[in-house]
Amino acid sequence: MRVLGVDPGLTRCGVGVVEGVAGRPLTMIGVGVVRTPADAELSHRLLAVEQGIEEWLDEHRPEFVAVERVFSQHNVRTVMGTAQASAVAMLCAARRGIPVALHTPSEVKAAVTGSGRADKAQVGAMVTRLLRLAAPPKPADAADALALAICHIWRAPAQNRLQQAVARHTAHATKGRTA
């Protein structure tokens, strides 16, 4: 199972691709950050996020996209941009028929560290260990994107199998009608 994790943001949108299955060692396929200039117009920043996500989807062809679920109790200005960047990531995936899963920050922290209240350093340390990296991915948004992908692989195997079965069934039914 190959998952693209997206830690949404307008200034820095973390992206990380992890491959593997629950219970086996995981492999990092790629990690990076899509950046947009803070002084650009909002519509142009969203366009730049779209182009960045599209490039990651083109290059790595993930089967699932895991996006951080955004809450509005945080900083008011930041959260709107985060919500909008996450919308772009979800839209890019949906356009390609890739299933999208949302995970909350505490679900992600709990999945990789055992505690929903772990700090950034702890998440970075566990991501480094779990993916057998030489050093923690920088910036934190990149590490968070990998953590999201790991969380998805570990949390949702049953859910994923169901989604894939539905997708296969739908593809089969469609083929049946075409033939």
Place this chain on the structure above:
Amino acid sequence: MRVLGVDPGLTRCGVGVVEGVAGRPLTMIGVGVVRTPADAELSHRLLAVEQGIEEWLDEHRPEFVAVERVFSQHNVRTVMGTAQASAVAMLCAARRGIPVALHTPSEVKAAVTGSGRADKAQVGAMVTRLLRLAAPPKPADAADALALAICHIWRAPAQNRLQQAVARHTAHATKGRTA
């Protein structure tokens, strides 16, 4: 000047196209609502909003898109969907190189009624009068989208001329490089 106004929302996204210039009678070109089912997955709802907005852009070829600026002091659940739907509208416009303007609800109300605190009925009544319609557009989201377009035509003539000049200059410079 032809403007597509967008009152963003996931359940109902109001869209309205108005043509005219400040100081002359305005003409309604079209009005409607893009709806997405509340029980669909968020990524699929965003995709449906994108398809709806694309259809309006294809059919009416606006020169400007005016979107309501979303604030997060409102209902927490609703505002995230609104922010995400507005991101999709901005993205669709930016992809086509159409300038996007954001106007706050009180700017829109003040533009069409003279008061930033006007209620929905007052906005609907003024939209009906200004566009010489037989009845107020329903639902309110549709009327709000028309009000946004009117607000943009009235508020931003100087700003629009500047944006168009920049666009012409950029197009000219690009042409110069290609030749």
